[in-house]
Amino acid sequence: MSTRRKTPKVAKKPISASLADFKPAVFQRVAVPPARVHAPGYHWPLLLDDDDDDDDGHGAGEELLKWFEGIEEVREMPWRKRWVDPEGFEGDERGLGEVLARRAYEVWVSEIMLQQTRVSTVIPYFKKWISKWPTVQDLAEANPDEVLSVWKGLGYYSRATRLHQGAQEMINKNHKYCPIPSSAEELQQFPGIGRYTAGAISSIAFGEAEPVLDGNVARVLSRQLGLYVDVKDKKSTDFLWMAADSLVKHVSGFPETKKSAVPGQWNQALMELGSTVCTPRPKCDECPIQKTCRAYSEGDALLRKEQVGVAVPDIEDACSLCEQLDTEDLLVVPEEDDDGAKVVKKRKRETNPASKISHYFTAGTPSTSPNVDIGSDDENAEISGTKKRKAPQLNAGSKYRATYCSLFPKRMPKKKVAEEECVVCIVESSDEDGNSKWVIEQRPAKGLLASLWQFPQATIPASKSSASSRKTAAKIFVSKLDGGHIDMSNTKHIAELDPLVHVFSHLKLTMHVHLFKVCTDTDTAADAPHASTVPPTRKWVATEAMDNETLSTGMRRCWTLANKAR
8 A cells, every 4th residue: 555645635715815915907927127017916926826727737836745745755854744633643632632742842843953054964963852852841841951962063052942941831831731832823922932933833733824934935935926125124024924824825725624734744845945946046947836936937038038018007006025126136146055145246257248147138039148157056965865966957048047036035235244352261270189170151041152151251352452461351350250169369371372263143253262270279179169159150160071061162162272282
């Protein structure tokens, strides 16, 4: 008997009234670039009107679900599992509640871990986490330091703290067999669960017709709707959420069908499409919903030198969402890396006028144009358990359409990262027997690197940073530290080590590591496990126990540097 899942049939259902206001009486086929003259109705999702256009009776929405069904298990993500249908569950109420709670918990953990982190990195952490705390009840009872220790290496540690706090609140507020709410609205009341995470849990685990909108889905929808905007702008984000909500309810047959596997499959399909096909540098020829993509149609019209007659709308009727597509924007291509995309000018060897998209505004038909090298195929990332795919050779037309699509959504210039400098003071206390301990302190429960431990550090003005001023600042800072039973005024400055630079998403931090030493008698050292119990909490840690402490990656680097200098 075949175990292949049956692809859910897309149902034709009315859309929400809010998006219905955008549905045009007459559909505009394409907004020809570069002017892209169009009314707001141009951004009506064509996926909502494309249920039975194919010869086989399948619309683009159902094609997306079929596509996802075929590749769902390729990347071997342990959190991807079959939806649990409450109606078909064989067991009692308690058994169903426990199964749903376990499923929702796994989705929740995976979504939090995947924020700003690659799938290949998350998989081993997810397995370790679930092995240690298999249920939300287990996590709620965990020690905070142990939670941070297991998270160590994933970065953005506040995610782990909020995940732990959320589990504790759920257990305290809800004593049902399934303490995790199925409603996206209720889920957002807990720490660390925003609208996206709530939608993912609600749709994937509970089958609710709730939308998701992360960076990948926003990119897919921006191209599908022909929406040339900064997707982080609130007005644009609100519109994309509205479109995502209408789409998931449409394909799910909501409200007639309250719960099913479709919402979760649909949302995961959009996320997977944005992650593997509709990337910053898209592979349009592999896209299952290419025919409903506004950006692709515009690129095709540009390629064919189409001149579509469109009545220019009155200024009050014109689209107020889209920004103007500048000709200059058509001279750039995205160069993708693991964490996203950056815009770079084409290399000089590619700047022949006939090899640019803008050439199609002024030149003849593109059929005689040479193949264009859009760059390497780095986006074909190696998939866990599979061999790296070799990208098919594309003709010039396919490359131009994909390059045009890569302009969507509008890329905004990156903000300049703030720069700071600090002195990191690594203080060693050694007794008469040669035993060493090191003082560390805990960061605040909120903010950057929340609740992690660090060596005492102080920010210094970058404009006044010199070897002598740093040494003076470090000595004064250490002398005033509360070392518990150990008098920190007797510390001796040993050396300043080479600086370390650690880059966060919003901050470039230069750390100047200073070594200090203070000698104590054996009895004093033994009495000083805790240096301070008032914020910031400090403690002395034996050398052999340092590896077990939840230090940030930057502090680990400082510790490694100090060990080499000993």
